[in-house]
Amino acid sequence: MVNNVPRPPTPVNEPVLGYLPGSPERIALKEELTRQSNEIVEIPCIINGVEVYTNDVVEQVMPHNHGHVIARVHMAGKNEVDDAIKASLDAHDAWSSMAWEARCAIFLKASELLRGEYRAKINASTMINQSKTCHQAEIDSACELIDFWRFNTFYARQIYEDLQPSVSPSSMWNSSEVRPLEGFVFSVTPFNFSSIAANLPSSAAIMGNTGVWKPSRNSYLSNYYLMRLMMDAGLPDGVINFIPGKASLVGEICLSHPMLAGIHFTGSTAVFRKMWKDVADNLPNMRSYPRIVGETGGKDFIVAHPNCDEKALIVALIRGAFEFQGQKCSAASRAYIPKSVWENISEEYCAEVSKISVGDPKDFSNFMSAVIDRKSFDNIC
Secondary structure, eight states, X not given: OTTOXXXXXXXXXXXXXXXXXXXXXXXXXXXXXXXXXXXXXXXXEEETTEEEOOSOEEEEEETTEEEEEEEEEEOOOHHHHHHHHHHHHHHHHXXXXXXXXXXXXXXXXXXXXXXXXXXXXHHHHHHHHHOOOHHHHIIIIIIIHHHHXXXXXXXXXXXXXXXXXXXXXXXOOOOOOOOOOSXXXXXXXXXXXXXXXXXXXXXXXXXXXXXXXXXXXXXHHHHHHHHHHHHHTTOOTTSEEEOOOOHHHHHHHHHTOTTXXXXXXXXXXXXXXXXXXXXXXXXXXXXXXXXXXXXXXXXXXXXXXXXXOHHHHHHHHHHHHHGGGGOSTTSEEEEEOOHHHHHHHHHHHHHHHHTOOBSOXXXXXXXXXXXXXXXXXXXXX
């Protein structure tokens, strides 16, 4: 378009729906939970926009009901990982040269699909796949991801604008070209936030990169639906390639590939350290120095002031420690409370903790559900 300086919509935070009894969103979510609980989804690899069924199948179960299978996942082997890398490299020229606003429009479309027809589907899959309550799924897989896609497109425009030289001397025009990375971006995502799972590969894509997405082994169902959502929004083939597979196999191939250009990671500290070390060991065979972006483990803490609002402190302690079974970085792992304050709140706090209900997230009265797998359970016990 000639003489066009596009500006995406000013981002605003997506309102959190209440799911009160009788509300339209509650009715829709309940229906979707029933539908998804009565089916077993065949989840393929998605390479260059094509569904690839490998017949090397693992079953995904509900963490709160180990006997209930929700998906049969076709795991990637070496050929599929190689094909995914090739697909991302083949898509790079067209995608990286596309106007930034055209790329952003796809993810703004995805945000509109998620806030509308996809909302119940994604929230329900997060509830049954990751044992999140209705509220935890809503603030994660709906609201936070909608916000990611809205704000990331806004930030993309700022990046392109802010990197332009502020001054050009007389008779000269200075400009900067913001180039995507030359190669593919390897996105390795966690189970505990569906929003982060979709954000890591898509934020790289917004800036013109293509890549390989390895979802967590504990969130294949919700992540697969998110991949389908991005495709329905118009994501071109090969830009993001969805590769469920063993971390050792997928990681070994991607981290040693000469065209590895970047890593986008959220997960444990130990895994990230190993990835960083593997990349360093493989540097002599690589075309460039991969950019490495990672968020690793850690828990939050609470410090109480002697004159704090004690009722608010009790709420913060309970929600911080127990929401989503404590499986997030913002979970409160410890609290520093003045003796005088603890003497005032300890009885009421312990009484409230004893009332916490634990069970199937499809029962909206439950405050907690299951931790994600046996390893997490054993770590707690």
